[in-house]
Amino acid sequence: MNIQSCVEVRNEWDIVKARQSGRNIAKELGFGTVDQARITTAISELARNIYLYAGSGEVAIERVENGGKLGLKIEASDSGPGIKDIRKVMEDGFTTSGGLGAGLPGVKRLMDEFTIDSKENEGTVITSIKWLR
Amino acid sequence: MRIPILKLNQYLLITIQVDLDDKTALQFQEDLLGKIHETGAKGVVIDLTSVDMIDSFIAKVLGDVVRMSNLMGAKVVLTGIQPAVAITLIDLGIMMKNVPTALDLEQGLEKLQQELGG
Numbered sequence: 001m002n003i004q005s006c007v008e009v010r011n012e013w014d015i016v017k018a019r020q021s022g023r024n025i026a027k028e029l030g031f032g033t034v035d036q037a038r039i040t041t042a043i044s045e046l047a048r049n050i051y052l053y054a055g056s057g058e059v060a061i062e063r064v065e066n067g068g069k070l071g072l073k074i075e076a077s078d079s080g081p082g083i084k085d086i087r088k089v090m091e092d093g094f095t096t097s098g099g100l101g102a103g104l105p106g107v108k109r110l111m112d113e114f115t116i117d118s119k120e121n122e123g124t125v126i127t128s129i130k131w132l133r
Numbered sequence: 134m135r136i137p138i139l140k141l142n143q144y145l146l147i148t149i150q151v152d153l154d155d156k157t158a159l160q161f162q163e164d165l166l167g168k169i170h171e172t173g174a175k176g177v178v179i180d181l182t183s184v185d186m187i188d189s190f191i192a193k194v195l196g197d198v199v200r201m202s203n204l205m206g207a208k209v210v211l212t213g214i215q216p217a218v219a220i221t222l223i224d225l226g227i228m229m230k231n232v233p234t235a236l237d238l239e240q241g242l243e244k245l246q247q248e249l250g251g
Contacts, residue, residue, distance in 0.1 A: 012155040012156055037217035044188040048190060110224050
């Protein structure tokens with residue numbers, strides 16, 4: 001079974017589309033309502049970051065497996081300006097948008113694994129996984 | 134998309150039953166303030182029973198509309214926040230400080246009645 005989806009983020013509606021497809025996949029994989037809400041919210045935050053900072057990009061959602069563990073992976077990527085200081089964006093309360101997003105530390109708390117790969121002027125890829133308990 | 138706002142005596146009742154996108158959320162903010170102005174409503178209940186996700190943006194819009202309504206002289210209570218939504222908001226680090234809440238519509242209306250002095 002190969003469950004996956006990829007949503008292009010270009011406008012505010014695509015944020016809704018991305019989180020709805022995330023919820024469907026989370027449900028299908030057997031996540032409970034609380035984790036479904038966590039995953040959906042994380043996708044919403046990441047998709048909004050793309051829209052706000054890069055203008056456009058994509059959110060890919062797929063099922064992952066590791067040593068018998070089943071999970072859902074979110075990969076949010078864009079070719080935007082990139083993140084200058086990753087350590088700084090991971091500090092609670094840091095914002096460049098004036099508080100529009102809860103920020104990446106919030107997303108990290110919602111998920112189990114979280115990595116940022118970003119190059120200035122090239123773009124950003126954020127990968128995050130929630131494992132099924 | 135427009136979210137319907139119902140008037141009941143001196144109260145306005147809203148139940149959000151759609152997956153809120155940014156534009157709809159901001160439109161709702163404007164509509165509610167307009168309706169408070171138009172009707173002279175003293176209290177507002179925004180019921181979130183059917184809302185299965187609140188991200189930081191929607192939380193900000195809701196928190197703002199509570200404060201904006203207060204500025205106009207109307208009290209707002211948010212009701213029916215689901216367990217999964219409460220957990221997610223705290224995980225995210227959003228505390229919704231100073232935003233009045235109640236378990237359900239009934240208790241929300243009671244809270245307003247108490248605050249408005251019967």
